[in-house]
Amino acid sequence: MLNVGIVGATGYTGEKIVDILLKHPQVRISYVCAKIEKAQELSEIFPKFLGKVDLVCDNLNVEKAIKSCDLVFLAVPHKISMEIAPMFLKADKIVIDLSADYRLKNIEEYKTWYGLAHKDKKNIENAIYGLPELYRERIKQAKLIANPGCYPTAAILALAPALTSEIVDTNSIIIDAKSGATGAGRKASLDFFFSEINENLKAYKINEHQHMPEINQFLSILASKKINAVFVPHLIPMNRGILETIYVKLNKAKSENDIITLYKRFYKTEPFVRVYDAGKVPQTRNVLDTNCCDIGLKVDKNKKLLFIVAAIDNLMKGAASQAVQNMNIVYGFKEDTGLK
Ligand SMILES: NC(=O)c1ccc[n+]([C@@H]2O[C@H](COP(=O)([O-])OP(=O)(O)OC[C@H]3O[C@@H](n4cnc5c(N)ncnc54)[C@H](OP(=O)(O)O)[C@@H]3O)[C@@H](O)[C@H]2O)c1
Numbered sequence: 001m002l003n004v005g006i007v008g009a010t011g012y013t014g015e016k017i018v019d020i021l022l023k024h025p026q027v028r029i030s031y032v033c034a035k036i037e038k039a040q041e042l043s044e045i046f047p048k049f050l051g052k053v054d055l056v057c058d059n060l061n062v063e064k065a066i067k068s069c070d071l072v073f074l075a076v077p078h079k080i081s082m083e084i085a086p087m088f089l090k091a092d093k094i095v096i097d098l099s100a101d102y103r104l105k106n107i108e109e110y111k112t113w114y115g116l117a118h119k120d121k122k123n124i125e126n127a128i129y130g131l132p133e134l135y136r137e138r139i140k141q142a143k144l145i146a147n148p149g150c151y152p153t154a155a156i157l158a159l160a161p162a163l164t165s166e167i168v169d170t171n172s173i174i175i176d177a178k179s180g181a182t183g184a185g186r187k188a189s190l191d192f193f194f195s196e197i198n199e200n201l202k203a204y205k206i207n208e209h210q211h212m213p214e215i216n217q218f219l220s221i222l223a224s225k226k227i228n229a230v231f232v233p234h235l236i237p238m239n240r241g242i243l244e245t246i247y248v249k250l251n252k253a254k255s256e257n258d259i260i261t262l263y264k265r266f267y268k269t270e271p272f273v274r275v276y277d278a279g280k281v282p283q284t285r286n287v288l289d290t291n292c293c294d295i296g297l298k299v300d301k302n303k304k305l306l307f308i309v310a311a312i313d314n315l316m317k318g319a320a321s322q323a324v325q326n327m328n329i330v331y332g333f334k335e336d337t338g339l340k
Pocket residue numbers: 007008009010011012013014033034035036060074075076077078080098099100148149150182183184185186187314315318319
């Protein structure tokens with residue numbers, strides 16, 4: 001049995017990881033913690049875990065966590081993981097970090113976009129990006145996994161086949177993204193009051209969202225040249241779900257069927273990427289509470305324009321279930337264990 005700890009267990013992603021691991025036959029949740037005023041049974045915080053999880057959630061005690069875990073999920077805001085991860089890695093534990101602290105290879109970019117100097121430069125080099133569809137073989141050997149951001153997961157999976165087959169103009173990428181409110185975490189702020197979100201739709205951080213360097217870093221690797229995609233996120237009055245509509249010019253005359261065939265071939269063996277047939281378009285409700293990324297494609301031959309629509313659940317393929325998928329790969333468990 002694998003002993004697993006969750007740091008940040010009272011947050012949206014932490015809660016989801018507990019949910020998933022309770023269905024995982026090879027895992028025991030042996031430690032939970034958060035930034036908490038008074039230690040409490042996790043089932044007091046989440047009554048749905050009554051009779052299922054018998055653990056007290058207190059502030060982080062690294063020594064205790066190291067004694068009781070083989071692997072830890074860090075489901076904490078960025079800036080915190082780089083303080084915590086080195087201690088677990090030094091104790092030879094596996095770390096899967098859901099924050100942004102180990103995703104960017106360029107520490108100057110981290111400073112620019114996250115507003116502070118990185119405190120753990122050594123481990124950035126060793127961190128493996130936790131996108132199984134592209135980096136499965138590296139994940140198998142990983143000690144530290146940088147779990148991808150939610151928007152980047154959908155954008156990178158949506159564009160990978162088009163970029164690696166060099167059929168698109170890499171200077172023409174426009175990513176129009178929409179996310180439900182849980183994408184920002186479970187913290188009280190005016191922007192996320194019901195009456196601020198409900199019956200409203202707004203663009204925010206237009207072409208200056210902190211996920212842009214991550215998206216551009218991995219799109220550039222896929223295209224083997226520098227990419228600077230346009231990215232416009234929107235907040236929509238839903239709890240969960242991300243829908244990205246991507247517009248990109250084709251640099252070769254390609255029919256819609258050719259491109260759908262290319263995408264289906266690229267993801268042929270991938271259990272969690274579903275490429276739709278012609279004329280069908282993903283919706284967020286189709287991926288809710290699943291580890292799936294659904295992709296739909298449309299071509300305007302006259303305009304030589306490719307439309308790619310990708311949908312994920314930001315708390316699942318965008319965070320918690322992808323993190324568990326990575327754990328399954330590291331330990332050689334069947335990849336969809338606990339995720340079906
Ligand atoms: N939400 C998403 O869709 C999503 C998707 C991909 C990646 N992520 C990333 O995943 C991470 C967690 O996101 P989230 O949405 O779950 O955030 P959240 O709902 O705000 O939860 C954050 C958790 O971290 C705990 N925490 C804060 N400071 C801590 C500290 N110093 N030591 C221990 N625990 C601490 C919080 O405890 P208290 O509640 O007691 O303060 C809470 O349990 C973030 O880095 C986020 O960017 C989130």
